[in-house]
Amino acid sequence: MAERVRLIDVAREAGTSVSTVSRALNGSDLISPEVVAHVRAVAGQLGYRADKRAQEFKLGRPLTVGVTVPDLTNPFFSEVLKGLNAAARAGGYRLLIGESSEDPAEELRLVDELVDYSGALVLCSSRLTRAGLEKALAQPVPVVCINRTVKNAGVVAIDYRAASRLLLEHLTGLGHRRVLYVGGPATSWSDGERRRTLRRTARALDVTLDEIDGGWSGNHGYDAGPTVLHSRATAVITFNDLVGIGLLSWMYDNGVEVPSELSVASYDDIPIAAYSRPPLTSLRNERAKLGELAWEQLTKRLGGADWPAPDLLTPELVVRASTGPARRRARIRAS
Amino acid sequence: MAERVRLIDVAREAGTSVSTVSRALNGSDLISPEVVAHVRAVAGQLGYRADKRAQEFKLGRPLTVGVTVPDLTNPFFSEVLKGLNAAARAGGYRLLIGESSEDPAEELRLVDELVDYSGALVLCSSRLTRAGLEKALAQPVPVVCINRTVKNAGVVAIDYRAASRLLLEHLTGLGHRRVLYVGGPATSWSDGERRRTLRRTARALDVTLDEIDGGWSGNHGYDAGPTVLHSRATAVITFNDLVGIGLLSWMYDNGVEVPSELSVASYDDIPIAAYSRPPLTSLRNERAKLGELAWEQLTKRLGGADWPAPDLLTPELVVRASTGPARRRARIRAS
DNA sequence: CTCCTTGGTGCAAACGATTGCAACCGATCG
DNA sequence: CGATCGGTTGCAATCGTTTGCACCAAGGAG
Structure with missing residues (x-):
């Protein structure tokens, strides 16, 4: 905890005016x-920073981008943040x-x-209502939405149409004709997209699709266990890996063999998915890249251009041991 | 993206001076x-914000606290951030x-x-060298360290002495006399503490303790599998749950029964630990609380007081299925 | 009817930096 | 030898807000 050294202190010590110091330090020609050398020396000696x-205040726009995420502890968002943080920092923003x-x-x-402090906003998996989103977009800063499509803003999202198709085709390839989707938070746009695209693809592939409500964490998946067991589905798709791992855990605790009795697959492929028992079949997406692309859209926009077209990231299916051939006979079992 | 309304615009519209507007808006008596009512009305109508x-600039210290974490995607840090964020926000900081x-x-x-933008710093599990830390503490803002003890700064940490004792006593209670520690990042202070306290407690409990280097993520644990298997230990303690889960995964893939052939326990108890196979015995600590306490120390210090005594959080052992009685005969097995 | 209080308001200085413009210097040129 | 010019430097305004102080009208006391 030392004292702050200001420009004027350096000026006094160097025997010049503040303007000279400012120019010397900022490399004016x-x-x-x-004088530049002298001022630099004095500034260094005094430990001027x-x-x-004050600088940003004078100069105008804040070099800060505000980000909202639904949950800091969700690995999906952590990684998006990681990518966004790295990109923004490289661009001189915080x-x-x-x-x-x-x-x-x-x-x-x-x-x-956040808008009071930021030159730009990134809404990650915004849970905002339609009206709320409108309000957010009316703010005097550019806004990028990650995993939510909207007009008059930047959009970076995962291509859920492709994602759902990959999942369902994998399952039908294994002989599954009846699939259950364990959903996510009701406020989640991406849950809506997953449902919509699953339904549509299921129809196309002639698969019967059932849906139940779930949530976003391990215990949501665990709690869904009994309902899943009593359904007539041979395969389950969960909203995300946390839910999937929770569900796997319930199945294990209750003696249900995965994948011989039930297949489980999921979206996101967070790192821990590879280490569940059995390892979880999941859709790998480049989450860090979502953050980077958001930043890219932002810089373009801040540079004066119009919003670029939405960036859509296509995931890749990682097949692991949690999915297998559909069992032949109907499961008959007490809970 | 609308235009910014400034104080002077409101003043002009309301037919008063900027001072009056400022005072009216800030509730001066x-x-x-x-006039207050009128100004408020005009401001609202113009959408003044x-x-x-500028406000903070004029007022002095920035209402922002800078935080560093080694890895945003590590659940441990995410939760610390969550707690710190909530506390700081409640205190009007970002x-x-x-x-x-x-x-x-x-x-x-x-x-x-960060120090250029922040009124305070929180270093979470700082990987800084001793010299680096000194430099950080010389900054003109108060600094709190989470999980690292240091003089002339706030300190909030987990009581690893108690933690290691809980772990080792649990294992000796199950008959284990030879324990292997799979370590964390070399730059990690908390890894050092875990080693130090484990050694000391092992001596006191007459347990043979071996150590190997590991890391902080699932694959570090997985990679340690062969070495662990060939060691003569009947129980393993891993640096954290990610490493532990990775190790469990290797054991499963290689047909090693846990806990009948090998017990595994770990520090931290992140949520996913309950869902590994088998569920992981781990030390629950209140990570969000670490963040909250850091904020508490900071407010005290910002209030002018000296640094309070370090806050030490004692973890709680959550026994799950990954630990069990030590096997009787030596394991003989090819890799 | 003064004079003084007092409650309400505006002027202007500050926070720490940047930057347009004017001023100054020595040197060159007419 | 004086005007001009290029190269440096300093003065002062500015960003948007807060706040000490001066000021002014109205009202009460003497």
């Missing part, structure tokens, strides 16, 4: 080299992070607050 | 109620996040940058 806040706790009202409050 | 940056990617040099750069 209309300053004599000797520009007050970035990340101001807000967590909405999966609550649309809280997210709206966050947006309202 | 030396303004007549009618104070420029927080979080500026930096990720060092487990790299001490990068962390030093981050500190250097």
Whole structure:
């Protein structure tokens, strides 16, 4: 905890004016080299550090991008943040992070607050209502949405149409004709997309698709166990890997063999999916890349261009041991 | 993307001076109620929002706390961030996040940058060298270290002495006399602490403790599999749950029964630990609380007080199926 | 009817930096 | 030898807000 050294202190010590110091430090070309050297030396000696806040204040737009995520502890969002953070930092920006706790009202409050400090906003898997989103987009800063499509904003998303098709084709290839989807949070746009694309693809592939509500974490999957068991489906698709792993856990605890009695597959392929028992078949997507692309859209926009077309990332199916051939006879079993 | 409305615009529209508007909006008591009402109305109508940056700039210290974490995607850090974020937000502060990617040099750069924007710093599981830490503490803002003890700074940490004792006593209670520790990143202070306290407690309990180097993620644990198998230990303690789960996975893939052939226990108890196969015995710690306590120390310090005594959190052992009685005969097996 | 209080308001200085413009210097040129 | 010019430097305004202080009208007291 030392004292702050200001420009004026350096000026006094160097025997010049603040303007000269400022110019010397910022590499202006209309300053004599000797003075530059001298000022630099003095500044270094005094340990001068520009007050970035004053600097940015004077210069205009804040070099900060505000980000909202529903849940900091969800590996999906962590990795998006990781990618976005790296890209933004490389571009000279910093990340101001807000967590909405999966609550649309809280997210709206966050947006309202972040916008005061940020030159741009990234809404990751926004849980905002339609009206809330409109309000957010009316803010005087550019906004990029990750995993949510919307007009008049940047959009970076996973191609769920392709994703759902990959999943269902894999399952039908194994002989499954009846599939159950264990859904995510009701406020999640991507859950909606997964349902929509699954339904559509199921129809095309002549698969019977049932749906139940779930959530976004391990215990949501675990709790869905009994319902899943009593369904007539031979394969289950879960909203994400956490739900999938929770479900696998229930199956194990209750003696249901996976995949011989039931196949389980999921979206996202977070790192831990490879280590579940059995390892989870899942859709790998480049989450960090989502963050990077969001930043790219932002820089283009900040550069004055219009919003580019949405970036769609196509996932890749990673087949592991949790999916296998459909069993022949109907399961008859007490819970 | 609308235009910014400034204080002066509101003043002009309301037919008063900027000072009056400022005071009316900030609830000063030396303004007549009618004027306050009028100004408020005009401001609302114009959609005025104070420029927080100008405000904070004028007011002094930035209401932002900079945080560094080694890895955003590690659940341990995510949860610390969650707690810290919630506490700081409640206190009117925002979080500026930096990720060092487990790299001490990068962390030093981050500190250097964050300090320009922050009124306080929180170093979470700092990988900084001793010298680097000194440098960080010389910054003109208060610094709290999470999971690292140091003088002249706030300290919030997990009580690894108690932690290691809980683990080893649990294992000796099951008859284990030879334990292997699979370590974490070399730059990690907490790995050092875990080793130190394990050694000390092992001596006290007359347990033979071996150590190997590992890392912080699932594949580090998986890769350690062969070495673990060939060791003479009947129980393994891993640096964290990710490593533990990776190790369990290797054991499963190679037909080693856990816990009948080998017991595995770990530190941290991240949520997914309950869903591994078998579920992992681990030390539950309140990570979010670490963040909250860090914030508490910070507020005290910002309030002018000296640094409080370090906060030590004692973890709780959660016994699950990955630990069991030590096998009687020596394991004889080819890799 | 003064004079003084007091409650309400505006002026202007500040926060720490950047930058347009004017001023200054020595040197060159007419 | 004075005007001009290119190269440096300093003055002062500016970003949007807060706040100490001066000021002014109205009302109460003497």
